[in-house]
Amino acid sequence: MIAAGLLSALLLAPPAGAPVRVASKKFTESVLLGEMAAQLGRAAGARVEHRSELGGTRVLWEALLRGDVDLYPEYTGTLLREILAGERIPDGAALSAALAARGVALTASLGFEDTYAIGMLRGRAQALGIRRISDLARHADLRMAFTNEFLDRADGWPALRERYRLRPRGVRGLDHDVAYRALSAGEIDVIDLYSTDAEIRQYDILVLEDDRRAFPEYQAVFAYRLDLAARAPEALAAMRRLEGRISAAEMIALNARSRLDRVPAPEVAAAFLGQRLGVEVVTREDRLLLRVLRRTAEHLELVGIALGLAIALAVPLGIWAARHPRGGSVVLGAVGVIQTIPSLALLVVMLPLLGIGARPAIAALVLYGLLPIVRNTHAGLTGIAPDLRESAEALGLSPGARLRLIELPLAAGSILAGVKTSAVIGVGTATLGALIGAGGYGQPILTGIRLASTSRILEGAIPAALLALGVEGLFGVAERLLVSRGLRR
Numbered sequence: 001m002i003a004a005g006l007l008s009a010l011l012l013a014p015p016a017g018a019p020v021r022v023a024s025k026k027f028t029e030s031v032l033l034g035e036m037a038a039q040l041g042r043a044a045g046a047r048v049e050h051r052s053e054l055g056g057t058r059v060l061w062e063a064l065l066r067g068d069v070d071l072y073p074e075y076t077g078t079l080l081r082e083i084l085a086g087e088r089i090p091d092g093a094a095l096s097a098a099l100a101a102r103g104v105a106l107t108a109s110l111g112f113e114d115t116y117a118i119g120m121l122r123g124r125a126q127a128l129g130i131r132r133i134s135d136l137a138r139h140a141d142l143r144m145a146f147t148n149e150f151l152d153r154a155d156g157w158p159a160l161r162e163r164y165r166l167r168p169r170g171v172r173g174l175d176h177d178v179a180y181r182a183l184s185a186g187e188i189d190v191i192d193l194y195s196t197d198a199e200i201r202q203y204d205i206l207v208l209e210d211d212r213r214a215f216p217e218y219q220a221v222f223a224y225r226l227d228l229a230a231r232a233p234e235a236l237a238a239m240r241r242l243e244g245r246i247s248a249a250e251m252i253a254l255n256a257r258s259r260l261d262r263v264p265a266p267e268v269a270a271a272f273l274g275q276r277l278g279v280e281v282v283t284r285e286d287r288l289l290l291r292v293l294r295r296t297a298e299h300l301e302l303v304g305i306a307l308g309l310a311i312a313l314a315v316p317l318g319i320w321a322a323r324h325p326r327g328g329s330v331v332l333g334a335v336g337v338i339q340t341i342p343s344l345a346l347l348v349v350m351l352p353l354l355g356i357g358a359r360p361a362i363a364a365l366v367l368y369g370l371l372p373i374v375r376n377t378h379a380g381l382t383g384i385a386p387d388l389r390e391s392a393e394a395l396g397l398s399p400g401a402r403l404r405l406i407e408l409p410l411a412a413g414s415i416l417a418g419v420k421t422s423a424v425i426g427v428g429t430a431t432l433g434a435l436i437g438a439g440g441y442g443q444p445i446l447t448g449i450r451l452a453s454t455s456r457i458l459e460g461a462i463p464a465a466l467l468a469l470g471v472e473g474l475f476g477v478a479e480r481l482l483v484s485r486g487l488r489r
Contacts, residue, residue, distance in 0.1 A: 023437075078155070114194050134211050220246070372421035388406065
């Protein structure tokens, strides 16, 4: 099995000379650990990319198996209870064998554990006499809010609920970073935590005792592809220098400096590596204008490619739907159903097919862009007055000539309006592409949400809004140039 896993890793390995791709999940600690690994790899002379804030556990794990990324920070409890749930893994040797069969290996512990925990504001917990998780069973009216991943994970809420027989009246899903602010504001009573979160001290949160041992051990490690040892041995060796070098107290302090003091993650990571390992790393954050320009180029690439493909698919579909009424209703219904699929769900569905990065984001944007163009093309063609069609037929024009010379020019205003709507939808929806490594304006928005930084959120939100307005204006100009004055709406 191990040999098969290694063979699979080698077959899926990127070509020689490709960069080492480090990834991290969408929370501060993972970003910091990923940044440390990337900086150590670069210090060893390797070309390293850090794909930051790529969503949750499953996104990163599947990306690692596919070879889209080479290494990312993970936790042993997550591997045992979530990724390999259902398999009998009695010890570390069995875990290593199960991972090797999949072409994956682990470093030794980085030196600290970051376990799941349940917390309440200290004053609220003391007023209710709550010290342990088992005490929650006496208070079904408490307002609980957990991260969406925690709600679904085998080692999260399902395990906690059954172990402690908790039957609250309602449990909400909430982003981890937002949950702390909601707890502090008194909007909720109970949340899930990571034991190294800096906010535990900031908000004076009481971590409830896990008296029935619902949560396993979560030692921090790096999960990496087996072929990395042969492809970039110096980089991997440099990254493994972190083994056993980070204590829980140090990790809490690093999280606090990044989240609470809002020091950029590269700078926090570089300072730790210099102090703890003697590795001098020079970091420099791009100026605001350069960051915005880079994100604008990424966003325009996503929206431009997707819009072009959507037009190429949707206009012929709209023409066909207009000429075949029975089949047309099926086409319009199908593109309408696609539009109702939640954006995040569609992106996740695309991941197994297209991997992470721009490709799944573009595919999702194409599907979302179909409905306005198909519908408006269909409406524009079916709305042409019958006497105009009869006049074209009387001239002896072939169906293709009638379409090209008469029908499409008459429907141009409607078609262009559909394309404009599709483009504006694409500008907004493309921000979600950052969750799967597509970049664009969504990246600073995600960072801003994680750090509770309004300025970072606006760094992505304002350019996105301006781009949408710019697209609207450009299509207004295009309409005046391409559509006859008498046909304009």
